[in-house]
Amino acid sequence: MIDFSQLDPVIHEKGRLAIVSLLASRAHAWPFSELRDELGQSDGNLITHLRTLENAGYVSHDKVSGSGRPRTSYTLTAEGKSAFQAYLELLAQLVASQAPGKKRSKV
Amino acid sequence: MTSPQDAAGQLQTIRMLMERATVYRAISLPAALLGGLLAMPTAWFASMGGNVGFLTSWLVALAVTGSFNTWQLARQAKRENRPFISSGLRLAMRALVPPLLAGGVVGVQLALHGHLLVCASTWVLCYGLAMLASREFAPRSIVHLGTAFFVAGLLAFITRDSIPALGALTPANALMAATFGLLHLAYAAAIAIPTTRR
Numbered sequence: 001m002i003d004f005s006q007l008d009p010v011i012h013e014k015g016r017l018a019i020v021s022l023l024a025s026r027a028h029a030w031p032f033s034e035l036r037d038e039l040g041q042s043d044g045n046l047i048t049h050l051r052t053l054e055n056a057g058y059v060s061h062d063k064v065s066g067s068g069r070p071r072t073s074y075t076l077t078a079e080g081k082s083a084f085q086a087y088l089e090l091l092a093q094l095v096a097s098q099a100p101g102k103k104r105s106k107v
Numbered sequence: 108m109t110s111p112q113d114a115a116g117q118l119q120t121i122r123m124l125m126e127r128a129t130v131y132r133a134i135s136l137p138a139a140l141l142g143g144l145l146a147m148p149t150a151w152f153a154s155m156g157g158n159v160g161f162l163t164s165w166l167v168a169l170a171v172t173g174s175f176n177t178w179q180l181a182r183q184a185k186r187e188n189r190p191f192i193s194s195g196l197r198l199a200m201r202a203l204v205p206p207l208l209a210g211g212v213v214g215v216q217l218a219l220h221g222h223l224l225v226c227a228s229t230w231v232l233c234y235g236l237a238m239l240a241s242r243e244f245a246p247r248s249i250v251h252l253g254t255a256f257f258v259a260g261l262l263a264f265i266t267r268d269s270i271p272a273l274g275a276l277t278p279a280n281a282l283m284a285a286t287f288g289l290l291h292l293a294y295a296a297a298i299a300i301p302t303t304r305r
Contacts, residue, residue: 021120037193038127038193
């Protein structure tokens with residue numbers, strides 16, 4: 001029987017799930033502006049979600065201040081990658097458990 | 108509460124987001140078609156002029172196709188409710204611009220000094236290198252197109268003394284028509300058949 005409570009509430013929220021999905025898609029860091037453009041979220045929303053993810057230890061940021069404006073880039077931490085992986089596996093199990101002709105998977 | 112349908116929907120959204128961030132098609136189908144078709148008359152026009160005629164003809168063809176491709180990409184971004192200057196476009200530019208710029212500048216210099224076949228070979232080779240530089244995030248068809256240009260460019264350098272003129276086309280223009288013309292048409296045909304990540 002699958003335990004729904006195992007779905008990580010930090011990642012499960014729609015806005016944060018989108019952020020984590022993007023961060024997981026590339027090996028290198030995502031500048032804040034690119035995340036904002038790609039997701040179409042407001043600055044305030046995006047910052048709030050990123051803070052939540054940082055507080056959970058899933059995301060880290062790096063601030064680069066050169067000659068121009070300082071740029072903040074974000075990456076998934078190892079903990080964030082593991083949490084995302086576990087979240088995906090649980091979703092996949094949930095889908096597989098209800099697929100016709102398949103046995104319920106054990107957790 | 109998360110139902111299996113919700114879970115499937117979540118997985119679909121995640122997949123779409125990750126693909127959108129990592130797969131970027133820098134050459135649209137209509138632009139490839141236009142470029143391929145335009146290459147044939149361009150090669151014919153370019154064969155009638157000297158060095159400057161060759162350069163002018165192909166640079167005009169590049170400007171027309173490039174502008175059309177940009178317009179197509181902007182339209183597609185608007186249709187999908189995405190910004191035109193997306194992370195995918197930025198990533199594509201970082202990969203494509205250095206080889207294209209190098210090939211463009213070297214090719215123009217070669218053409219101005221009368222080395223039209225070497226110029227055409229350089230353009231074909233560098234165009235292939237640009238496509239291959241985008242292989243980490245490009246669909247497979249772009250990588251195949253890049254490989255075809257890369258191989259054709261290398262072969263053109265090796266066998267340049269034996270590349271024949273084709274009717275009214277000089278060897279340099281025959282090479283341009285065969286690569287920028289036929290390869291783009293083959294690419295357009297390949298992506299016109301819908302499959303996943305082609």
